[in-house]
Amino acid sequence: MSLKKKLGLGVASAALGLSLIGGGTYAFFSDSAYATGTFAAGTLDLSVDPTTIIDVENIKPGDTMLRSFDLVNGGSLDIASITLDTDYTVTDAGNDNGEDFGEHIKVNFLMNVDKLDVPIYSTTLAELKSMSPDVIEGNIFSDWLAERGGKLAAGTEDKLYVQYEFVDNDEDQNEFQGDSLELTWTFNAEQGDGVAK
Template sequence: MGIKKQIGIGVLSATLGLTLITGGTYAYFSDEEVSQNTFAAGTLDLNAEPTEIIDLHNLKPGDSMVRTFELQNNGTLDIEKVLLETDYSVVDAKGDNKDDFGKHIEVEFLYNADKLDEVIYQTTLANLKNMEPEAVNEHVFYPNFGEKGLPAGTIDDISVKFNFVDNGQDQNEFQGDALNLEWTFKALQGEGKTK
């Protein structure tokens, strides 16, 4: 084999080797498009005004008081349900209570904020404290708000009448006592929808 032939075979072998090494890469046309999407979650923002439910002194059996709460949906999503959790503590001034003061405070949720004459639901604070929030919604808020709930950007009032029930018996054990009531309003959204 001549030197020219050997050099030719060597060049051909080198070319073939480079082709095999770079054989995995080749040129082609391409195009790319980026899709920009935004998923923004809405907000649930329920406010209750006033935040202080009631602050009364010198109550006696037979006294009653009405308070109106303004429920505001300041969020961007409709509120389907409003839940209410009740908690209270009793300060027994003389340490002689045999009964729960909350059993003697009757709560009436009222329909008509103007006349305050139609009761939606009536119970005691003691019963309300033991109720499931869903049951309170069913008895109190659903009759008031209905299927629409509390749409975004709306305000609705709910009026409540508190009665210190005069049961006609000796209630002296409650003299000087205090009941600290805490209501927690919770907002729930409705079911998701196809958009």
């Protein structure tokens, strides 16, 4: 055998040996396991029923109007905090003296119909309009929610009672004759603190 053939055979044998050694390092048992996970966020869904909470005509100083409406949690998460934004527009019938009709409409928030003489909080529409949400939440909804275990549970509803009063200030209030006030309340819900799951 020639030297060239011997060298070629030696190189081929070496390559075969190396491939067997290299291939042998991958000869072992193996297994795989897979795990998956999902994250689905809950929902907050606060609504008011009925959406028109008051609609009265021909009121005069001294009149009171009791109304109730349901705050409904249609979401999947408990509501731990509720705030209220108040806005209104006054349509003046032409007797304008510069006074805001909202300053003469008193609002009494009541815990329930059995406690009509003990409001949770009393204020005027004008004051409500200028209050910060945390003051409103602390004075109105914290006590209301406390009676419900500190939350409005998911899938539940509960009543809020409100008494409105056109305050009779024992003075001439003729400037309000024919005036109207259109009220908008926006209820804002917030979740509670996160918990370990």
